[in-house]
Amino acid sequence: MDGFVIAVDRGRYTCVLADVDPDVPTVTAMRARELGRKSVVVGDRVGLVGDVSGAPGALARIVRIAERRSVLRRTADDDETTAEGRLERVVVANADQLVIVSALADPPPRTGFIDRCLVAAYDADIEPLLCLTKADLAGPEAVLGYYAELDLAHVLVRPDSDLTELRDLLAGRVSVLVGHSGVGKSTLVNRLVPAAERAVGVVSAIGRGRHTSTSAVALRLPPVPGSRTDPGWIVDTPGVRSFGLAHVSAESLLHGFPDLVDATVDCPANCEHTADEPDCALDAWVAAGKADPRRLASYRRLLASRSGEGDQREPDQRNPGDPLEGS
Ligand SMILES: Nc1nc2c(ncn2[C@@H]2O[C@H](COP(=O)(O)OP(=O)(O)OP(=O)(O)O)[C@@H](O)[C@H]2O)c(=O)[nH]1
Numbered sequence: 001m002d003g004f005v006i007a008v009d010r011g012r013y014t015c016v017l018a019d020v021d022p023d024v025p026t027v028t029a030m031r032a033r034e035l036g037r038k039s040v041v042v043g044d045r046v047g048l049v050g051d052v053s054g055a056p057g058a059l060a061r062i063v064r065i066a067e068r069r070s071v072l073r074r075t076a077d078d079d080e081t082t083a084e085g086r087l088e089r090v091v092v093a094n095a096d097q098l099v100i101v102s103a104l105a106d107p108p109p110r111t112g113f114i115d116r117c118l119v120a121a122y123d124a125d126i127e128p129l130l131c132l133t134k135a136d137l138a139g140p141e142a143v144l145g146y147y148a149e150l151d152l153a154h155v156l157v158r159p160d161s162d163l164t165e166l167r168d169l170l171a172g173r174v175s176v177l178v179g180h181s182g183v184g185k186s187t188l189v190n191r192l193v194p195a196a197e198r199a200v201g202v203v204s205a206i207g208r209g210r211h212t213s214t215s216a217v218a219l220r221l222p223p224v225p226g227s228r229t230d231p232g233w234i235v236d237t238p239g240v241r242s243f244g245l246a247h248v249s250a251e252s253l254l255h256g257f258p259d260l261v262d263a264t265v266d267c268p269a270n271c272e273h274t275a276d277e278p279d280c281a282l283d284a285w286v287a288a289g290k291a292d293p294r295r296l297a298s299y300r301r302l303l304a305s306r307s308g309e310g311d312q313r314e315p316d317q318r319n320p321g322d323p324l325e326g327s
């Protein structure tokens with residue numbers, strides 16, 4: 001049987017069977033030995049054998065992992081306390097869309113964080129969507145102005161706002177939600193999937209009764225009334241602070257900055273585009289007003305953080321008061 005992995009908890013994988021009624025129980029599976037060391041993550045499409053009845057106590061086996069369309073890795077520093085946490089582990093496979101959830105106020109938007117997510121999305125060939133919450137508290141002009149040169153889709157969310165536009169953008173796709181604590185991500189997930197609390201409860205019950213902290217869980221979106229389109233899946237990523245970029249080259253990092261890319265044709269060969277490069281064309285490009293200097297600064301900060309130089313914190317963490325200022 002073909003399955004889709006919706007949660008992972010200490011060697012137990014919760015899967016839904018492909019193309020069956022959403023009410024069919026989920027299947028708990030373990031990995032078959034023949035998979036070797038290959039990891040199985042949320043979003044993986046897998047082949048299942050054994051007891052796929054979903055009955056209490058039933059255990060199936062994952063014998064095959066389909067080729068992944070995309071992967072998102074956690075940052076290496078997400079959990080420095082364990083050896084595993086220091087690795088850029090893949091946390092979600094096969095995502096189509098990365099929904100970057102950012103509040104417009106309380107907490108203020110962190111463009112450094114959004115830029116980092118954009119790089120991860122473009123690098124993984126996942127479409128980004130900026131979801132600006134708490135639009136009742138502040139307007140989106142400053143953030144949208146910062147991204148004016150990008151063709152970046154966005155939605156605004158208020159406590160009473162209609163989520164139809166967002167649901168349309170999520171339909172038929174696997175969308176990963178990422179955002180800092182306090183931006184209203186849980187509130188949004190609960191609005192999008194009113195059954196989410198129950199679904200998460202079921203997932204952690206599989207973890208042999210103990211409360212668990214999974215790093216990703218896929219939630220099926222409810223059917224859209226009057227529509228036959230697959231409503232899609234959202235993948236919540238509690239505990240994932242950001243996505244790893246250590247594997248991304250300096251050139252690929254530029255994919256997150258389409259407003260800067262054109263400038264680099266004038267760079268000397270092997271230019272590293274850092275502030276120390278005397279002839280890097282990016283400086284002249286910004287000086288000529290062709291891109292926002294804050295975007296260049298952000299690109300160079302990501303470059304530096306990748307190579308482990310300088311202050312790795314994003315500027316908003318150094319200066320939480322006014323993140324758009326000087327970032
Ligand atoms: N004004 C306003 N407040 C909101 C909105 N969405 C969420 N909040 C509030 O913001 C606070 C944080 O919301 P959460 O949904 O818990 O945020 P979170 O991103 O899930 O944060 P963690 O639970 O810490 O991961 C709560 O007090 C919410 O009631 C909104 O659109 N407008």
Ligand SMILES: [Zn+2]
Binds near residue numbers: 267281
């Ligand atoms: Zn350069």
